[in-house]
Amino acid sequence: MLPVIALIGRPNVGKSTLFNRLTRSRDALVADFPGLTRDRQYGTGKLGERPYLVVDTGGLVGDEQGLEGLMAQQVWRAVEEADAVLLLLDARDGVNLSDEQIAERLRRSGKRVRLVLNKVDGQDVDAVLADAFALGLGEPVAIAAAQGRGVRALIDRVLAELPPEQEAPEAGEDLEQGIRIAVVGRPNVGKSTLINRMLGEERVLAYDQPGTTRDSIHVPLERDGRHYTLIDTAGVRRRARVSETIEKFSVIKTLQAINEAQVSILVLDAHSGEVAEQDATLAGHIVESGTALVVAVNKWDGLDDEQRQWFREQLDRRLPFLEFAERHFISALHGSGVGHLFDAVEAAARAARTRVPxxxxxxxxxxxxxxxxxxxxxxxxxxxxxxxxxxxxxxxxxxxxxxxxxxxxxxxxxxxxxxxxxxxxxxxxxxxxxxxGENPYQGRRNRLTPRQQRQRKRMLRHVKK
The missing domain is CATH 3.30.300.20 (K homology (KH) domain)
Structure with missing residues (x-):
């Protein structure tokens, strides 16, 4: 599992700026006024060979109303999901009542919390450091996220405090233990129905209501003497349509499942008539992770020829970067085309383990x-x-x-x-x-043999004449 780092604090303390630094992206909107981040952002970063997930959250006011509001619920849900929490303070404003209330709740959470004093550029931070110490969360780390000062040392320290990840198994061990398959996609595209069809029994809750799968579920499977582990994840939903905090943060588990798996099956809904933005985003995460991929276009049986041609064109237009992946057009409900998915998974796993001299x-x-x-x-x-x-x-x-x-x-x-x-x-x-690199032969002299030296002398005499 990738370690999860949550960024929390008052509005406008620089959480989104730090998020962009840690993920080397511009995914989080940044502007100098409070409350711009209404929802959480998530992204992946990497320090050396160690990857991690970062969650950027909305600003907390710290009073009762803010803590009980929907946005505050999202923030505290992020804290529950996180392995480490960074509480950001603004060196220009100093420590105020909101910071104290947030720190008090974090102390009770039992989470690993690191105080981060941001915007220290051009500031005399000694007085603020003393107030930050009084919050009882340890020694603050001073950074300037906008300029990148101190950010590398911060993430170094945070990751050093987390337990090391388990080493990935070797390729030979993969063959013995079977293939881990992550079944991912937007809610209600038929992921759980597909897993049930692959298993041949109702092992995963499947219901015609988006988001009925609340957590990642690992289901062992043996087929034709081969072992598999199917990972069903909660769907990735468009933020505007989500009201429950559990579904808000299911994307963390989806990304973790992708990184844990050896092959991802990306399930698309042909009946929707389009490849949605969330589909493309999720596909991008899979490619970025380096996981092998099979595309399963579900609910294919309900389309006529014209609709099928339209959806194929949508795939080519919206997902051109998935040209390496096999496409399978299936009906998870009725089972058509599902059996071929195992062959595609095996082929993708073999390709990912290829060794070439x-x-x-x-x-x-x-x-x-x-x-x-x-x-x-x-x-x-x-x-x-x-x-x-x-x-x-x-x-x-x-x-x-x-x-x-x-x-x-x-x-x-x-x-x-x-x-x-x-x-x-x-x-x-x-x-x-x-x-x-430099020329590997640079500096090496080609010494002539005695025979070559005599031949060279004869050639030089001939030239002189």
Whole structure:
């Protein structure tokens, strides 16, 4: 499970700015007035090789009305879900009554809480530090989130206090233990019905009401002598249509399930007639995680030919970055097409574990460059020398050369598609890493043999004549 870090505090203390720093994104809206974040934002970050989830919450006032309001309920639900909580204070305003009330409740929660004193740039923070110590939550960490000062040290300290993640099993262990499959999608697209059909029994609550699955459910399954674990998650819902706090934060469990799984089945609702924004967002999270993927378009049996063609066009238009994934058009309710999902899952899992020798990858790189050369940069051709595999799940191909940082995105996409096509990788994303290094032969002298030296002398005499 990825560790979850919740950011809480009064309005306008810089939670969204810190969120953007920790996730290296601009997902959270930032402006210098209170209450801009009405709902929580979530995102993933990475420190070295350790990933984490960050939740940005709305501002708390600290009085009874604020704590009992719907937005306050969301905030405290985030605290319950979190492994660590960062309470942000504003160094310019100092500690006030709202901060004290929030700190008091956090002390009672039993959670790991770290005080963060933000906006310290240009401020004399000694007096504020003394007041912050009085909150009884330990030593504050001073940062300037807008400029990025102190943010790396903060997340270093927070992650160091959390228990280490369990190491992922090796590829051989994966084969023995079976494949972990996350079944994900918006609410009411038929995830639980699909799992029930795959299991052949009513093991997961399925009801025609969005959000009836309240938590991630792990269901073991054996089929044709192979073992699987199906992970059913609460659906990702459009925020404007959500009223219950439990559903608000189900997206955390969805992202955790994706990162825990080896293969994700993304379930889409053909009956809705569109690929929704939430579908595309969830698909983006799956690709970013590197998990292998199978797309299951559910409720296909209720569409006529024209509607089916329209939905296929929607898939191509809205999800072009999923061209590597197999698509299966199914009816979870009636079982049509469901059996083929297991074959697709097996193929995707095998592709994600692919190992390719360095010699073969280098030959493929030479072919790709021969068919379509890299562009010129300031009159010099970018040279790609050799490639080797840097990892699995997903496959990582490391390409060495010169000026690789100047390769345009279009050429990187060309290489990605070329390797995928030639290696016949279906169902898994691949990652390309580019490294620029010095010439490995630089500084090495080619010493001539005595015979070569005599030949060289004869050639020089001939030239002099």
């Amino acid at each position: 360095t010699a073969e990858l280098t030959r493929l790189l030479e072919r790709a460059v021969h068919e379509h050369q890299p562009p010129l940069v300031r009159g010099r051709r970018i040279k790609l020398r050799y490639a080797h595999q840097g990892g699995q799940n997903p496959p990582v191909i490391v390409i060495h050369g010169n000026q690789t940082s100047r390769l345009p995105a279009s050429y990187r996409r060309y290489l990605n598609n070329f390797f995928r096509r030639e290696l016949k990788l279906v169902g898994t994303p691949i990652r390309l890493e580019f490294r620029t």
